[in-house]
Amino acid sequence: MIGYNMRNSQLIPQLFVILAGLLATVTLVGKSDDSSATYSQEALDYLAISNPETLSAASKRALERNYHLYENWYGRFSVEDLAGDFAFEEGVIRRDPSRVLLIDGEYYTWYTKSVGRAVWFDSGDPEAKVFPWDKSEVWYATSPDGFNWTERGPAVVPGETGRYDDRSVFTPEIMAHEGKFYLVYQAVKAPYVIRVKNTVGLAVADSPHGPWRVLDEPILEPAENGEWRGEKDDRFAIKTAGDFDSHKVHDPTLLFYRDKFYLYYKGERMGERKTSGGREIRWGVALADHPEGPYQKSPYNPITQSGHELCVWPYQGGIALIHSHDGPEKRTIQWSPDGINFEIRAYLEDDVPGAMGLVESLDRESHPLSALQWGLAHKYVVEPGLQWWQGYNAITRFEMKPAHP
Numbered sequence: 001m002i003g004y005n006m007r008n009s010q011l012i013p014q015l016f017v018i019l020a021g022l023l024a025t026v027t028l029v030g031k032s033d034d035s036s037a038t039y040s041q042e043a044l045d046y047l048a049i050s051n052p053e054t055l056s057a058a059s060k061r062a063l064e065r066n067y068h069l070y071e072n073w074y075g076r077f078s079v080e081d082l083a084g085d086f087a088f089e090e091g092v093i094r095r096d097p098s099r100v101l102l103i104d105g106e107y108y109t110w111y112t113k114s115v116g117r118a119v120w121f122d123s124g125d126p127e128a129k130v131f132p133w134d135k136s137e138v139w140y141a142t143s144p145d146g147f148n149w150t151e152r153g154p155a156v157v158p159g160e161t162g163r164y165d166d167r168s169v170f171t172p173e174i175m176a177h178e179g180k181f182y183l184v185y186q187a188v189k190a191p192y193v194i195r196v197k198n199t200v201g202l203a204v205a206d207s208p209h210g211p212w213r214v215l216d217e218p219i220l221e222p223a224e225n226g227e228w229r230g231e232k233d234d235r236f237a238i239k240t241a242g243d244f245d246s247h248k249v250h251d252p253t254l255l256f257y258r259d260k261f262y263l264y265y266k267g268e269r270m271g272e273r274k275t276s277g278g279r280e281i282r283w284g285v286a287l288a289d290h291p292e293g294p295y296q297k298s299p300y301n302p303i304t305q306s307g308h309e310l311c312v313w314p315y316q317g318g319i320a321l322i323h324s325h326d327g328p329e330k331r332t333i334q335w336s337p338d339g340i341n342f343e344i345r346a347y348l349e350d351d352v353p354g355a356m357g358l359v360e361s362l363d364r365e366s367h368p369l370s371a372l373q374w375g376l377a378h379k380y381v382v383e384p385g386l387q388w389w390q391g392y393n394a395i396t397r398f399e400m401k402p403a404h405p
């Protein structure tokens with residue numbers, strides 16, 4: 001504001017600054033309207049745009065999204081079965097492998113383990129297993145070569161009756177930090193009904209073999225806004241939907257990044273709807289100064305508009321991610337300079353392996369896809385005629401071959 005008592009000698013330079021500002025604004029707007037002026041000849045050549053004065057919507061989009069810069073982010077996945085205790089075993093569920101740590105020459109992974117077929121929610125028996133990951137424990141296994149795995153036993157099991165994790169603990173991720181090991185995982189308290197709101201638990205150990213100290217309280221919970229409609233156990237019947245994570249907080253993944261602990265997770269919303277890319281699934285992040293919390297959900301959440309199981313890794317000072325299924329940006333690889341603001345780098349044509357666990361010890365910086373050279377995933381084995389939840393799961397190995405190594 002220009003003060004009413006300002007003398008003329010002061011007023012003239014002020015007006016000059018304001019006029020110059022207005023002129024600059026008009027010039028900028030003019031430039032951005034003329035899109036051909038903003039793009040390099042290299043971009044136009046790469047995208048085969050010979051007439052930059054007449055850009056189609058697709059050409060504009062390609063230029064705006066810098067498609068000419070990201071060919072190195074494109075590659076193809078392959079998946080193979082594993083040996084030893086990770087060979088498929090009828091009646092046993094091994095799924096959602098964590099990242100792989102290399103410790104004293106041995107690879108380690110943590111995963112969901114349970115036995116027996118799931119029967120879904122309508123059996124009338126509150127003790128019946130409702131999903132493949134219900135009534136599960138977090139187990140770990142080791143391998144000298146990443147192919148042949150030996151199961152070592154349970155790391156974290158459900159807590160005593162009445163605790164937040166008394167029904168099932170599953171979908172773990174591991175973080176090694178300053179000599180300690182942190183397991184984050186999903187927890188469900190009984191009864192496991194369709195509307196159950198799960199939480200995220202955390203356990204700490206000095207050795208990958210444990211013993212694991214489980215925190216008394218969860219470190220993350222669904223948003224508290226959102227209201228069910230009626231008493232029937234129906235996740236689609238809502239009065240209000242609430243935030244993107246009002247129903248579930250899934251697939252927790254912990255990273256130490258920029259002096260903070262970033263807890264990435266997948267949110268599911270009450271009354272889930274469909275999008276142009278399928279199920280509405282989004283990811284969020286919660287930050288803490290200490291690995292045990294407290295974790296504060298980012299005000300930028302949701303930080304994605306797609307994705308299923310979490311897969312994030314540090315790359316070139318930022319964070320990269322891969323979306324497998326669900327949402328308009330499914331099967332994309334993305335990168336953010338800050339762990340929050342992700343942009344699409346590549347669109348994949350194959351199914352992305354389910355629940356990828358990346359190998360921490362791989363070189364991650366020499367190529368955008370070097371973090372994905374190999375890792376663990378899971379597959380479903382479902383007999384013909386059965387529903388997906390009646391099947392079993394086995395842990396598999398994936399490899400990614402970049403189109404431009």
Ligand code: AAL
Pocket residue numbers: 096133170171186250251266308309355
């Ligand atoms: C997976 C993950 C979470 C879900 C279930 C087990 O694909 O998203 O882990 O809870 O399915």
